[in-house]
Amino acid sequence: MAAPRAPGVTASVEGSDGSLLPHALSFAGQGDLLWLHVAADALTALAYFMIPMTLVYFLRRRQGTLSFGWAISLFAAFILLCGTSYVLGIITLWSPIYWAQGWLKLLTALVSIATAAAILPLVPRLLAMRSPEELAAANQQLAQANARLEETNHQLQLEMAGREVAERELRRSLADLNRAVAELEQFAYIASHDLQAPLRNIAGFVQLLERRYRERLEGDGLEFLDFIGQGVRQMKALIEDLLALSRVGRGAESRLEPRPLAATLEEALKPLSGQIASSGAEIVHGELPVVLAEHRLLGQLFQNLIGNALKFQGQGARPRIEIRCSAEGERWHVVIADNGIGIPPAQLEAVFAIFRRLHPQDEYEGSGIGLAICRKIAVHHGGELFATSDGEGRGSQFHLLLPQQPRLRESRPGAPDPGVGA
């Protein structure tokens, strides 16, 4: 790191060499003083040489990772030069190389100034640098944040796993539920089917008894026979309705077809013709559209609802039943309105529950299944069925909301009518 010398200056220094005296002469007769200077200068020089060596070693080990490498190099050079000037100080005790010493001092001064100039702008950056304590604290904070993140991550994973488990359980419960419903329907079908066989026998033998032995019975005997016959009729209706309920939507019979609603209505009224005639009922309907549906089921719905409208009438009342249909958005809104005994507001929903009866059997006969069948038919078509009424004695309206493009609730195509024969 030798500073270039200007040729003119060099010549003048060399030209005046030789007339100078060494320092040692100033200490003549005081040997102790001389050696004090020598020792102090030597030790200082030694220290000054060691510092840059340490710095160079340090720089080499941390090569590339230190931000101020060049400043440190400059500083090392400055100290090295300082050390060298002390060495020259010792030499000049005996040998008067004052020119060399002077040039070296100048060089040292230049390097010192350069170092100082280089260090000054670094001060703000050095100040901005974190102290090791600060760094340690920041590090610790980072580590804590990291730990928190990991904890959160872990919890998220746990939560996800929990959700997956919950979802699996939900799916399993849903499958269980579907299976249970299917089994229940299968059970209802088989049970009601198998109940028919003994009932058929009871009915048959009761009729045989009546036919052959009625004359020989009297009073109580006849009454008991009538009660048996009545019970058999009720049970027969119950079983048939249960069968009808469990058959709604059974795969094999599901068939959507477009058909005029009026035709289906007309067919549904046929089995009711006796009741209609005897009650003098008036049944009217507005214009009815062609509807895409399972018309066998729709006919059953009409028959049940109109049958109810005919049945639930006050003493001697003349039933009036109106059927109308309008398009509402993508659905048909079919209304079957009557002038019958009506439904109390609290019971408007309850009437659709299976086996739910609002009146005693001897007042209004029925199985308590008819409206449950109707609702199942509506739901099977992806529709709704509900009732409105202005209150008791003021008639009721049954509303069927039927999608114009129904998508049948497919009930297990794999489970057709069980072929139960007896």
Add this chain to the structure above:
Amino acid sequence: MPTDQSASGYRPVILLVEDNLADLRLAQEVLKEANMAHELLVARDGEQAMKMVRKEGEYAGIKRPDLILLDLNLPRKHGREVLAEIKSDPQLKRIPVLILSTSKAESDVAGCYDAHANCFLTKPVALDDFAVLAGLIRDFWLHWVQLPPAPQPQG
């Protein structure tokens, strides 16, 4: 209504295959009330029915049935199997087999016709209806229908 068979003194043989005693008795009573001249054979399960139509073992001496009323849900051998065996046997397949079941299931009805049942009747629930059905069987199968002659024994 008098029938040709009764006029000529021939009493057609009806085999009734029915496992349930009450059902059997009811059917017997209904047939009796229908007032038809017939001889009634009764089998209580599918295997017994096959032995009777084939006149095997203890049934060697009985008459060959002219008409079979067959229930489906039978112990030991199901009615469908009895039907299939009869209709695949050259010696027996001419005998009219009337299925008399409580079932209305499409699969039962189709399966029986596939196996060449002569007709499928669903047992009426009401006794009066059952009586009407018995009268129809009497008038149709035992009066109007020409029953097949017994096949000549082979070999």
